Amino acid sequence: MKYDFEQFQGQVRDLVERREAEQVREILDLMRIQDVAAIAMQLRDDDLPWVFAQLAPGRRVDVFSYLEPGYQYRLATRLPQAEAREILQRLVPDDLTALLEDLPKDEVRRLLRLLPYRTIRRALTLLGYPADSVGRLMSPLFVAVRPDWNISQALDYIRSQSEQDITVNMVFVTDEQDHLQGLIPLKHFVFGAPQDPMSSLKGLPMVSIHTDAPQVEAIRMMKHYDLEVLPVVDSENTLVGIVTIDDALDAAEEETTEDFHKMGSVGIGLSLRDAKPMLLYRKRIGWLLALVFINLIGGGIIAWFEETINALVVLVFFLPLVIASGGNAGAQAATLMVRALAIGDVQSRDWLKLWTKEFAVASALGVTMALAVSMLGYWRGGIAVAVVISIALVLIVVVGSLIGLLLPILLTRMRLDPASASVPLVTSIADVAGIIIYFTMAAALLNLPVHTV
Amino acid sequence: MKYDFEQFQGQVRDLVERREAEQVREILDLMRIQDVAAIAMQLRDDDLPWVFAQLAPGRRVDVFSYLEPGYQYRLATRLPQAEAREILQRLVPDDLTALLEDLPKDEVRRLLRLLPYRTIRRALTLLGYPADSVGRLMSPLFVAVRPDWNISQALDYIRSQSEQDITVNMVFVTDEQDHLQGLIPLKHFVFGAPQDPMSSLKGLPMVSIHTDAPQVEAIRMMKHYDLEVLPVVDSENTLVGIVTIDDALDAAEEETTEDFHKMGSVGIGLSLRDAKPMLLYRKRIGWLLALVFINLIGGGIIAWFEETINALVVLVFFLPLVIASGGNAGAQAATLMVRALAIGDVQSRDWLKLWTKEFAVASALGVTMALAVSMLGYWRGGIAVAVVISIALVLIVVVGSLIGLLLPILLTRMRLDPASASVPLVTSIADVAGIIIYFTMAAALLNLPVHTV
Secondary structure, three states: OOOOHHHHHHHHHHHHHOOOHHHHHHHHHHOOHHHHHHHHOOOOOOHHHHHHHHOOHHHHHHHHHOOOHHHHHHHHHHOOHHHHHHHHHHOOHHHHHHHHHHOOHHHHHHHHOOOOHHHHHHHHHHHOOOOOEHHHHOEOOOOEEOOOOEHHHHHHHHHHHHHHOOOOOEEEEEOOOOEEEEEEEHHHHHOOOOOOEHHHOOOEOOOOEEOOOEHHHHHHHHHHOOOOEEEEEOOOOEEEEEEEHHHHHHHHHHHHHHHHHHHOOOOOOOOOOOOOHHHHHHHHHHHHHHHHHHHHHHHHHHHHOHHHHHHOHHHHHHHHHHHHHHHHHHHHHHHHHHHHHHOOOOOHHHHHHHHHHHHHHHHHHHHHHHHHHHHHHHHHHHHHHHHHHHHHHHHHHHHHHHHHHHHHHHHHHOOOOHHHOOHHHHHHHHHHHHHHHHHHHHHHHOOOOOOOO | OOOOHHHHHHHHHHHHHOOOHHHHHHHHHHOOHHHHHHHHOOOOOOHHHHHHHHOOHHHHHHHHHOOOHHHHHHHHOOOOHHHHHHHHHHOOHHHHHHHHHHOOHHHHHHHHOOOOHHHHHHHHHHHOOOOOEHHHHOEOOOOEEOOOOEHHHHHHHHHHHHHHOOOOOEEEEEOOOOEEEEEEEHHHHHOOOOOOEHHHOOOEOOOOEEOOOEHHHHHHHHHHOOOOEEEEEOOOOEEEEEEEHHHHHHHHHHHHHHHHHHHOOOOOOOOOOOOOHHHHHHHHHHHHHHHHHHHHHHHHHHHHOHHHHHHOOHHHHOHHHHHHHHHHHHHHHHHHHHHHHHOOOOOHHHHHHHHHHHHHHHHHHHHHHHHHHHHHHHHHHHHHHHHHHHHHHHHHHHHHHHHHHHHHHHHHHOOOOHHHOOHHHHHHHHHHHHHHHHHHHHHHHOOOOOOOO
16 A cells, blocks of 8 residues: 555545544554644644544654644643643653743743653753754763673663663763763674674764754764764763754754845744744844845935936936846855855855956956947947946946855854845845946046036 | 864875875774865875875775765776776765766766776666656665564574675565565664564554655655655665665755755856856856846836936935845745745745735835835935835835745746746846836826836
8 A cells, every 4th residue: 555645634634624533543543653743733723632632642742743843832732731741751852942942931931830840950951052052952862881791781771771762773882981982883783793792893983072062063074974873972071962863954954944044134934834924024124124224325326426327317227237237246156155155165264266266257257248238338328338337347247246255254254154144135235336336437437527515 | 082183184184295105094094984085185186096095995985985076086087997997886876876977978988988887787777767866866775675584584684785884774675576565674673582573573654755756855755754764666666776864965955055056046066166167157147147138127117217317316316225125025035935945834835825924024024114214215305205215115025025925936836946036036027126116106196207209
């Protein structure tokens, strides 16, 4: 039988509508927990607890852990208190931390009231690490064995730990003080004889990360070394947790989405679907207003050249072109730079080499565009206007490109996020530069009047 | 001892310079293969084969597999032919395919001459799948066991296969005709008694993907189900390969970079550092020229309103603002949409709901911006100009936002890539819309003359 998510989805919706408990139970049992969670998040708030009650008790925590924080909260507050408490307690600590981190303060308080002190303390320990640090991402549940055990002893211990669905693909070797000493993939245990000492097994070269390191660094290391699990240590090299590839992937996706949104000068979190209009408004208005003022500077410069325009109104015809061209070329350069910096393809110290290359590329781009437009310039305003618009275009494209290249590097140097050099910001700055270059060139080359105080 | 990449890097560079073979060998032995590859790619072309010769023979293929295609080619053509042949033959098939896929045709031909027929055929089989399909990404090396074996038989077989460094964290169950029947994580084998039938082990719910499915679908499935290995089947459900999480991650990163670059209207591949200026020029000029023509339309519209401008030159003062504001709001909306579509957060059928929400948000944004600017409008041009600029701004922001929202949806509907609705494209279209709205409003409300034919 083929596993068909869309079919299951339709059936479940139908059966939930008609409250057919028996049949819903049967279908849910066939489905993967992630798909059950996906369908649960499409249900109305009243249906959610009902469907949850139809799940086999052993799967409830797993399904719960795949719901997004908003749905987790809605469900937890709608379930009978005893059941909500049990589920929250059995959630792995990093999932509970993620839930608490994403909820508003008063909702956090409401949930914490459900939980025993021990669970709260464990979650708060993780929340004690800096935002976006590895400590927030790690799970404190892992399997560690002692170096002087033999394979059979180690396997017995691993078996005794594995009920709790702990990640065991990688086994960590620690001494009595929990200092990390080695990493052995579980598959290597399969190839040893039970009485052999563990030291006979091939371990991986040691690699670990500090709790306070940024999450992006953990993601980078896991990608670079092709790791599925990364051990996390404190300043004494004590093993305190692990980062698993699935959590790292989620964090990486969030990070990329953030960069993406910053590039478009919006700063909302992951879900456009769920974002309330008020949130969207708040996240967008700041940048838009800031850009208004940059654009008004452009207006001010045009006003300064009012007499130049009065003397030759055809100049205004090319205004949208000169304004946009620098911005477009700058947007391209900024996009390339921000992404290259994000994936570590270039470092900010490469700036001189990149600048030289960008200068050559932008000059070629500008000349090509000038050639394309010069005919039109000639037709609209004669040879003199054609010359002005051509020279101005080359200069504008070069300046715009260099702004797009430099702004992300500058931000990196100032230890700010280069993705804040958003396309709209680069575009607006390049716009203003374009206006200045255009009218200055026109006034100078065509001997037109400028503002007289 | 702490593992310090930067320190190793400095030492290796130094020792390579002085051709200290003995000491280079010692340091390389301490390093992870991925780091050796990273350092190798920073060397000059002459140093590369020399350092490679210092590597322990057992690590050469592994290090080679972590070099980028360009460096793999440079190294392969500089090594003694016999050694190059051995390395290419021992490369896992998907790595060889990736190399052949990324090289220019004549370099591919040169490499193929080194290889025996069997290796070539295997690589060509993978290359036979459509571009960006799962078939191109998969590795044909995996461990499959028969359902009627007991655990001890299965483990013996797995051991016999594991020399070749095959991924064995997941064991696949297939029948005599290689039809996929089940997935069992290797860790579950550790928990069974040797004489138990394999059916006593807990398997995972079946999940697989077709060779012709797009790679993004494989990535989506692995993220959704938290899989480290995904089985790939043909139309007869025959297991033909596996996708591993590290390959999926690399593909996902490339995909995201592509989306990123498209949003900035540049289409180069992964590496800005390595891209030649000519390539950068070619990838950027197309869009820039296309946008020039959209901007010239804006110029044409301004020319149409030449008499309106002559009658009230202060209108030009606000031109950069009205041009940019629609574009900026549109850029924000487009960024949100493109990313939301890419990660599956919204579907194109949600458009009506999104449209309504965007309309509300954009109206609020427009009103806020109008309030901010109206004072300046009053000061520069009196109450009438203030009213015109305010109303125009609200309309422009709303229209720009809806363009930014609709363009990605439209492209998706036409089965084109929504990321092609780049920020510069949306900006340019919104710019033109802004110019039309602004001057039409001004001419109508202020009773100014328009173009008279």
